[in-house]
Structures are given as C-alpha cells and as structure tokens.
Amino acid sequence: MSSTHEEVKKKRKSAFSRRGFLQGLGAGTGVLATGVLEPEIAEAAPSTPLHGPDAVAITLDINGKPSKVTLEPRTTLLDALRNHLDLTGAKRVCDRGTCGACTVIINGKVQYSCTVLAIDAQGKKIQTIEGLAEPGRMHPVSEAFWNNDAQQCGYCTPGFVMACKGFLDRNPNPKPEDLKKGLGGNLCRCGTYMGIRKAVLEAAANMKGGSRA
Amino acid sequence: MDKRRVMGHPLKRLDGPAKSSGRAKYNSDIHPKDLLFGTLLTCPHAHARITSIDITPAQKIPGVTAVRAIKKAGDEIQWAGTEVAAIAATDEEIARDAVRAIKVEYEVLPHLVHEQDLAKAGTRAKAAGEQTVGDPDQAFKQAEVTSEGEYGCPVLTHCCLESHGQVVQWGPDNKIEFWPSTQNVSGMPTDLGRSINVPASQIHVHMDYMGGGFGSKFPSDLWGRECAFLSRDSGGRPVKLFLDRATELMIAGNRPSLYAKVKTAANKDGTFVAWESQSWSTGGYSPGGVNGSLFPYLYNKVENKRINHSAVSINAGGQRAWRAPNHPQVSFVTCSALDDLAAKVNISSLDFFLKNVNLTNKPAVYTAQLEKAAELMEWRKNWHPRGDTTPGSVKRGLGLGVAFWGGLGHDSQCRVTIHPDGSVDVDLGTQDIGTATRTMVAMVAAETFGLTINQINVGLGDTQFPPSGGSGGSTTIGGVSVSSRKASVNALGKIFDMLAPTMGVNADQLEAVDGRIQQKGNPANAMTWQQACAKLGTQTVSEMGENLSRNALKEGLINQGASGVQMADVSVDTDTGIVRINKIVAVQDCGLVVNPTTARSQIYGACIMSVCGALMEERVMDQQTGHVLNADMEFYKLAGINDIGEIVVHLDITPENDARGIIGLGEPPTIAGMAAIANATANAIGVRVGHVPLTPNRVLAALGKAGSQRRMA
Numbered sequence: 001m002s003s004t005h006e007e008v009k010k011k012r013k014s015a016f017s018r019r020g021f022l023q024g025l026g027a028g029t030g031v032l033a034t035g036v037l038e039p040e041i042a043e044a045a046p047s048t049p050l051h052g053p054d055a056v057a058i059t060l061d062i063n064g065k066p067s068k069v070t071l072e073p074r075t076t077l078l079d080a081l082r083n084h085l086d087l088t089g090a091k092r093v094c095d096r097g098t099c100g101a102c103t104v105i106i107n108g109k110v111q112y113s114c115t116v117l118a119i120d121a122q123g124k125k126i127q128t129i130e131g132l133a134e135p136g137r138m139h140p141v142s143e144a145f146w147n148n149d150a151q152q153c154g155y156c157t158p159g160f161v162m163a164c165k166g167f168l169d170r171n172p173n174p175k176p177e178d179l180k181k182g183l184g185g186n187l188c189r190c191g192t193y194m195g196i197r198k199a200v201l202e203a204a205a206n207m208k209g210g211s212r213a
Numbered sequence: 214m215d216k217r218r219v220m221g222h223p224l225k226r227l228d229g230p231a232k233s234s235g236r237a238k239y240n241s242d243i244h245p246k247d248l249l250f251g252t253l254l255t256c257p258h259a260h261a262r263i264t265s266i267d268i269t270p271a272q273k274i275p276g277v278t279a280v281r282a283i284k285k286a287g288d289e290i291q292w293a294g295t296e297v298a299a300i301a302a303t304d305e306e307i308a309r310d311a312v313r314a315i316k317v318e319y320e321v322l323p324h325l326v327h328e329q330d331l332a333k334a335g336t337r338a339k340a341a342g343e344q345t346v347g348d349p350d351q352a353f354k355q356a357e358v359t360s361e362g363e364y365g366c367p368v369l370t371h372c373c374l375e376s377h378g379q380v381v382q383w384g385p386d387n388k389i390e391f392w393p394s395t396q397n398v399s400g401m402p403t404d405l406g407r408s409i410n411v412p413a414s415q416i417h418v419h420m421d422y423m424g425g426g427f428g429s430k431f432p433s434d435l436w437g438r439e440c441a442f443l444s445r446d447s448g449g450r451p452v453k454l455f456l457d458r459a460t461e462l463m464i465a466g467n468r469p470s471l472y473a474k475v476k477t478a479a480n481k482d483g484t485f486v487a488w489e490s491q492s493w494s495t496g497g498y499s500p501g502g503v504n505g506s507l508f509p510y511l512y513n514k515v516e517n518k519r520i521n522h523s524a525v526s527i528n529a530g531g532q533r534a535w536r537a538p539n540h541p542q543v544s545f546v547t548c549s550a551l552d553d554l555a556a557k558v559n560i561s562s563l564d565f566f567l568k569n570v571n572l573t574n575k576p577a578v579y580t581a582q583l584e585k586a587a588e589l590m591e592w593r594k595n596w597h598p599r600g601d602t603t604p605g606s607v608k609r610g611l612g613l614g615v616a617f618w619g620g621l622g623h624d625s626q627c628r629v630t631i632h633p634d635g636s637v638d639v640d641l642g643t644q645d646i647g648t649a650t651r652t653m654v655a656m657v658a659a660e661t662f663g664l665t666i667n668q669i670n671v672g673l674g675d676t677q678f679p680p681s682g683g684s685g686g687s688t689t690i691g692g693v694s695v696s697s698r699k700a701s702v703n704a705l706g707k708i709f710d711m712l713a714p715t716m717g718v719n720a721d722q723l724e725a726v727d728g729r730i731q732q733k734g735n736p737a738n739a740m741t742w743q744q745a746c747a748k749l750g751t752q753t754v755s756e757m758g759e760n761l762s763r764n765a766l767k768e769g770l771i772n773q774g775a776s777g778v779q780m781a782d783v784s785v786d787t788d789t790g791i792v793r794i795n796k797i798v799a800v801q802d803c804g805l806v807v808n809p810t811t812a813r814s815q816i817y818g819a820c821i822m823s824v825c826g827a828l829m830e831e832r833v834m835d836q837q838t839g840h841v842l843n844a845d846m847e848f849y850k851l852a853g854i855n856d857i858g859e860i861v862v863h864l865d866i867t868p869e870n871d872a873r874g875i876i877g878l879g880e881p882p883t884i885a886g887m888a889a890i891a892n893a894t895a896n897a898i899g900v901r902v903g904h905v906p907l908t909p910n911r912v913l914a915a916l917g918k919a920g921s922q923r924r925m926a
Binding site: 072074075079082083086088089090091092093094095096098099101128129130132133138139141142143145146147149150151152153154155156157158161179180181183184186187188189190191192193194195196197 | 228230232237241375376422424427457647648811818847853857
C-alpha cells in the first residue's frame with residue numbers, strides 16, 4: 001500500500017530485466033523463469049537455495065511441536081497437514097483462498113492454509129484446531145459452537161472455529177456488528193450463521209477478554 | 214407431550230464436541246495405511262467425440278500405480294467435465310501431473326448450453342403436453358383484472374463443502390472396504406456392487422460423518438466405480454478420490470432451472486380465477502428438469518388453468534435431487550405471479566393469499582400460518598403498496614412465499630442391544646448428514662428407556678447395522694424414529710418380562726422413568742436401570758424394530774404433510790441495485806418436534822439457502838466455450854455471515870401438531886424463501902425483477918426499464 005503506482009511499475013521493470021539476466025545463467029533457473037517474478041525473489045535468488053522439484057525434508061512448528069515431513073515444494077500447508085501429518089481438522093473445500101474451511105493461525109494471524117506453501121511455513125508458529133485444547137477438553141470457542149448448535153454437517157466448522165479464535169484474540173469484546181465483518185471470510189453451506197453469531201459472543205464472554213490458547 | 218422428558222427438549226447434538234474440535238473424521242479425512250491418491254481427467258469440451266486416447270505417458274511416471282481410460286476412441290461426450298480417465302499415484306501431486314500426461318484428442322461438436330430463451334432451444338426442447346382445467350380462455354375474457362409476467366430461476370449447484378468422492382480398498386478375496394461421502398449408506402453395497410460386479414454382501418460401507426449432500430449424494434457414482442478399480446489395479450492398496458471443486462460444481466449434480474411466462478386473472482375483490490403458464494426447464498443433457506404440472510403451486514384448486522411445460526436438453530452436467538425437488542422453483546414462479554396479480558388488484562399479497570386460501574389443500578393451517586408470520590413481521594403495520602415512496606435511494610419492502618411437502622418416514626430397521634452393565638446400543642444403517650439424526654435416535658431411545666442421551670450408544674453409518682433408507686425427501690427422521698422406538702420398546706419389554714416376577718407385578722405394570730424401572734403408581738417398588746440390567750447375568754437383550762412406510766400412516770407414530778409460510782423484509786439501494794435482507798420470518802409445522810434446537814437450525818439454514826438462491830447463486834454457462842464460467846467459490850456465490858439479516862423462526866409446536874406424529878423437516882423450509890425475497894424486492898422498488906438471483910445488474914435493469922428511478926445521481 002505504501003508504494004505508489006509509479007514505484008511499482010519501476011520495480012516490475014527492473015525485475016523483468018533481472019529475470020532476463022537470471023535466464024541467461026541457465027542452470028537452476030527453470031522454476032523462476034516460468035512464473036511471475038516478484039522483485040524481492042529476483043534480488044534474493046542467487047543466494048537462496050532452490051527447492052525441488054523433488055521432495056524436500058522440512059520441519060514445521062505445529063501446535064508447539066516440531067513436525068518433520070518430506071514433501072514437494074509445491075505442496076500447500078493444507079495438503080501437508082492433511083496428506084502428510086494426518087491433521088485433518090482443516091478441510092480442503094475451495095482450495096483457492098475463498099471459503100475459509102482450511103483456516104489455521106500462523107504467527108498469531110488467521111490464514112487460509114490452502115494459500116500457503118508448506119516450505120514457506122518453516123520457522124513459523126502454526127496452530128491448527130487440533131492444538132486448540134488438550135485432548136479431552138474443549139476450547140471455549142468450540143464449546144460455544146456446540147452450545148449454540150453452530151454446526152450442521154460440520155465440514156466448515158473447524159475453519160470457522162479457528163477464524164473465530166483469531167478474531168476474538170484481536171477483538172476480545174466484539175459487538176454483534178463487528179463479527180459480521182470479522183468473520184466474513186468463511187462460508188457455510190448448511191447455513192449455520194445464526195448459531196455462529198451467538199457462539200462468538202458467548203465465547204467472548206466466557207474467555208473474559210483473554211485468549212486461553 | 215408435556216410428560217416427555219427427552220423428546221421435545223432443546224438438547225445439544227451428540228457429535229457437537231467432535232465436530233467443533235476438528236476431531237470428527239469425515240471420509241475425505243481418513244488415511245488408511247498405504248493410501249494412494251486418485252484423480253480424474255475430465256473433458257474440456259461441452260460436446261465432442263474422442264478420436265484418440267493414450268494413457269501410456271501417464272503410466273511411465275514414477276509413483277503412478279494405476280491408470281484407467283474411462284472413455285475410448287469413438288465415444289461421444291455431452292458435457293464439459295465428463296470423466297475421461299482416472300489415475301492413482303503415491304502422492305496427490307504426482308497424480309495431478311500424470312493426469313496432464315494423458316493424451317486425448319477430440320473432434321469438437323456443436324453444443325447448446327443456454328436454455329433461458331426457449332425459442333433458441335429448437336429441437337432440444339420437448340413439450341410435456343398441455344394440461345387444461347375449466348375454461349381458461351373464457352375466464353381470462355371475463356376477468357376484471359389480469360396480470361402477465363416472466364419469471365426465472367437458474368440452475369444452481371449443490372456445492373457440498375465436502376466434495377463427492379470416497380476411499381476404496383479392494384481387499385483380498387474381493388472384499389471391498391468402502392468409505393464414501395453419501396446420503397445412502399445402506400443402499401451403497403447394491404449400487405456399487407452392480408457397477409463393479411461384486412456381490413453386495415462383499416462390500417462394507419463406513420461413514421461416521423458427512424460434509425453436506427442436499428440431495429446430490431445417493432449413487433455410488435462413476436468415480437466410485439473407478440476408485441474401486443484403481444485400488445484393484447494397484448494391488449489392493451486403498452485409494453482416495455474426491456472431486457476437486459471445479460469438477461464438483463460441473464458434474465456432481467445441480468438443481469434444474471425454471472423459466473416461465475405466466476398470465477393470471479382475478480376478480481376486483483381479489484378472487485383468483487385463472488392461471489396460464491408456458492414454462493421450461495433444464496436438468497442437463499438427459500430429459501428432466503422441473504415438474505411443470507405442479508403449477509400453480511399450492512393454490513392449485515383454481516377453477517381455470519392451462520399449463521404447458523417443456524424440458525430442454527443442454528450440454529451440461531445432469532441434475533440431481535436438491536432439497537425439495539421442484540418446489541422452490543415452482544413456488545417462486547407461482548408466488549411471484551400471484552404477487553404481481555395482487556398488486557394489479559391493489560391489495561396486499563398477504564390479503565390476496567388469505568382471501569384465496571380455500572384454493573389450497575389446508576385452508577385453516579395456511580390462514581393461521583399467514584397470520585402468525587404477519588404478526589412476527591408486523592406486516593399490517595409496515596406493508597405499503599408497490600413502490601416505497603419514502604425519500605432517499607434506499608427502498609424497503611415486504612414479500613411472502615408459501616410451501617408444502619410430504620415427509621413421511623422411509624423404510625428403516627433398527628437393532629437395540631441392552632448389556633448386563635446397563636449400556637445400550639442402538640444400531641441402524643442410517644446416516645447423519647448434518648441433520649442431527651444421531652442425536653434424534655438417541656433421544657427416541659432415551660425417552661423409551663427413561664435414560665439420558667449420553668447413556669445411549671448410537672451406531673450408524675455402517676452396513677453391518679440393519680438397513681435404513683437413504684436420507685432424501687425429509688424421510689429420515691420419520692423412518693429412524695419409528696424403527697428405534699419400536700426396537701427400544703421391544704427390548705424394554707424383555708427387561709419388564711424378566712423383572713416382573715421379582716417385582717411381584719405383571720410386566721405391563723412396569724415403567725422406565727428417570728433411570729429406574731418402577732411399578733406404575735407405586736414408585737417405591739423400583740430398581741435402578743443398572744440393577745435391572747444386572748439381572749440379565751451373562752445374557753444380552755437384542756431386539757429389532759421396523760418402519761415400513763406403507764404401514765406408517767396407519768400406525769400413527771409418524772405422519773406427512775408439512776406446511777410453511779415465509780416472509781422477507783428487504784432494503785434495496787436503487788443507486789447501486791444491491792438488495793439487503795433485513796429480516797426473514799419462517800413459520801413452519803412439522804408435527805411432533807423431536808428436538809426444537811436442531812429443528813430451528815434446519816430452518817435457519819434453509820432460509821439462508823433461499824437468500825443464496827434469491828440474491829447470489831447462479832451457474833453461469835458460456836455458449837462460446839460451453840464451459841461453466843464460475844466453477845469455483847469466488848464466483849459461484851454463497852451468502853456469508855453478513856448477508857442474511859435477522860431470521861425469526863416460528864415452529865408450530867402445538868398439541869394438535871404434536872398429536873399428528875413426527876414429520877420430516879429437511880425440505881419444507883427451503884421452499885418459500887426465494888419467492889418471499891423476490892416479492893419483497895418488487896414491493897420495495899415498485900417493479901418486478903423477474904429473474905433471480907436479484908443481482909445489482911438485474912435490479913438496475915428493471916429500474917431502468919420501468920423508468921421509475923434515476924440510476925445515477
């Protein structure tokens with residue numbers, strides 16, 4: 001937002017010529033040459049090790065524990081969680097950053113895990129719904145969803161719970177109007193929004209303005 | 214109904230903790246050992262003939278375990294998205310690469326993907342034959358007021374959040390383990406068995422949770438068959454194949470469109486005297502679409518009517534049942550046309566629908582429901598004639614729609630087992646598709662045994678349990694409540710028989726209340742449930758119960774015939790064309806309400822689906838390419854939490870309705886909402902926007918056409 005239109009154009013132009021230079025190098029640039037090149041990547045490219053196309057071993061910090069996993073660099077965090085780590089609370093629904101069913105919290109920020117590459121999530125604190133509460137216990141948001149029947153088929157529910165958790169971390173005392181905007185990034189097909197509205201307010205009251213997880 | 218201790222109470226759903234903590238394992242979540250990933254190659258053309266197909270490049274890719282050509286050279290394809298080949302590989306990424314390596318050449322053929330203009334459909338339209346009642350020509354000639362209009366609702370897709378698909382393992386000795394996302398657990402072995410030529414008894418279906426079906430998940434499907442063969446061809450390793458979102462929206466079912474030109478007539482006092490409609494619809498390539506003979510909806514005892522309906526075949530994926538097949542579309546067109554007629558007569562549509570209520574099948578019920586909805590909406594205080602005349606660009610209006618549905622319970626069998634330690638299993642091959650079936654079954658059993666729902670262990674979603682019907686047509690609650698009630702009563706009878714000598718009374722003098730077995734009228738002669746069951750020693754009690762739909766009405770535990778009225782209050786910004794929902798009122802009966810909390814949730818959800826249908830949802834086809842342009846969730850729009858206004862639900866819980874018995878609720882509240890919202894919009898802005906969804910474009914066009922508002926300041 002800070003750069004002006006002109007500045008962006010200038011950057012793009014320089015990136016373009018930079019790409020031409022990289023292409024000239026030949027080996028190892030195939031991956032970069034096919035995509036749209038961000039200026040930052042172009043600048044950093046010579047010193048950044050390239051990943052792939054074969055599988056790479058990485059470690060992800062998930063729910064406070066290191067998780068080792070070997071996957072292709074193109075694998076999304078969502079697919080890493082679901083296909084490699086059996087953490088299936090996050091669901092794959094739209095698979096392109098629209099519906100929120102795959103919501104997780106990364107470094108305290110609510111994110112769609114289908115739009116994050118697993119290799120880019122290295123070194124970050126990833127929280128999934130499985131890490132919200134100790135086994136056998138329910139997080140206040142989950143409990144409020146149950147209390148207010150804020151689920152039917154339940155497929156959107158884990159993503160919604162994570163979005164609500166992140167929302168309440170930032171807005172511990174929400175007004176009904178706030179949550180209509182703050183939770184607009186998640187979709188439910190069964191139509192459980194009435195219950196979710198009540199659940200978020202109840203969870204906010206029960207968490208007494210503080211995060212428990 | 215006052216004596217019930219469990220049924221009729223607003224209990225929380227049993228699987229709520231599992232769902233809201235992410236622990237519930239859907240079949241798309243399961244990951245058996247050695248799992249492979251399956252992917253489909255689909256056809257990019259709406260109409261084409263395959264000239265060649267070569268799967269060998271895919272077979273050479275490391276990690277690929279099986280490749281299957283579903284189509285062969287010479288096969289004709291009738292819609293984009295048709296399954297052409299299937300692949301299994303060790304990783305999902307490899308499977309996707311391998312699909313791209315398959316070489317298919319097509320001869321592209323001419324296609325039709327639009328049905329909105331009947332005149333352009335040519336031979337692709339098939340007329341159903343005219344139906345005439347009374348003398349419509351004479352009636353229109355003599356009528357004091359007539360109204361004409363064009364109305365339409367497009368094809369919608371189910372957009373189940375868990376896409377269609379399954380995990381299959383073709384085990385040794387042709388034993389098949391099958392984990393589908395289905396509304397039809399007990400029906401799956403026969404359906405899949407037929408398509409893979411394996412006896413149904415060899416197929417074991419498992420499904421604990423299911424991520425939405427709405428009518429689209431009854432068959433085992435071609436992708437079920439291919440997934441099974443991929444597993445077989447991969448040496449029996451399990452294969453997971455769930456459709457990607459684009460394929461899901463193209464080929465996994467849709468709700469047929471309905472377009473109509475309608476002429477109506479009334480007397481000056483508002484008496485509805487004649488209906489004439491020319492309607493058409495598409496359900497994809499195969500013949501189908503909406504049943505046009507339902508016109509006019511609910512008010513079908515009108516003396517004079519003429520109905521013509523055509524089914525249009527287009528080159529697009531096929532229809533499937535969608536909550537309340539036919540009804541939302543026919544209700545929308547009918548209620549829109551009658552609302553226009555009421556405006557011509559210059560009376561409120563509430564008064565019009567009340568005045569003609571004798572043309573419905575249940576005049577007293579609809580009168581009461583219309584009045585109740587009007588009270589909750591403050592209709593008589595807030596209603597104004599067509600066109601909000603208050604200053605400013607935002608106009609407000611009210612509208613209504615009506616609904617009816619059957620909802621008699623399907624065939625169902627249930628087995629109840631009582632163990633000596635007092636634990637109770639209630640097992641049946643039904644499924645909980647989000648409607649809280651698991652909780653309902655537990656409530657019926659708990660009521661019968663005098664226990665709490667947490668003391669009942671419900672088993673469902675498994676073909677090892679007695680068969681129960683598919684969950685469609687609002688038939689599940691009726692079916693499973695009868696079978697589980699009867700099985701519970703039978704099992705309890707065995708306990709009573711055993712205890713009677715010990716307690717010194719006849720078995721028919723015993724009752725189960727609050728965790729005790731006691732003598733009726735003498736609660737001092739009692740023992741706890743645990744003490745009673747301990748007397749079984751090493752035996753268990755195992756009893757069956759059954760619902761047969763053909764006997765159900767006679768037996769009287771359940772019933773059919775739900776009625777509903779919905780009203781909408783909307784605001785329309787005549788500068789931007791944006792329609793916002795202020796409030797929706799839904800008045801609904803469904804006989805005996807087992808759980809008012811989850812029943813209300815169903816109705817809230819149905820109203821929200823109607824908001825989607827009225828304002829957002831539309832499968833957009835491109836005639837140039839033959840593609841679905843919005844086979845994704847950015848442009849196939851669903852309502853979010855901020856789009857739905859306030860929803861007020863009134864469940865008609867009365868002794869009279871309770872005495873009718875249990876009636877299904879999944880479909881009834883999905884019917885009337887689109888009409889209510891469209892009519893409220895017409896009431897607000899003074900002109901009819903005939904086609905939903907009521908997008909800003911359409912609203913502005915209607916306003917421009919009517920010339921009643923300036924669009925730009």
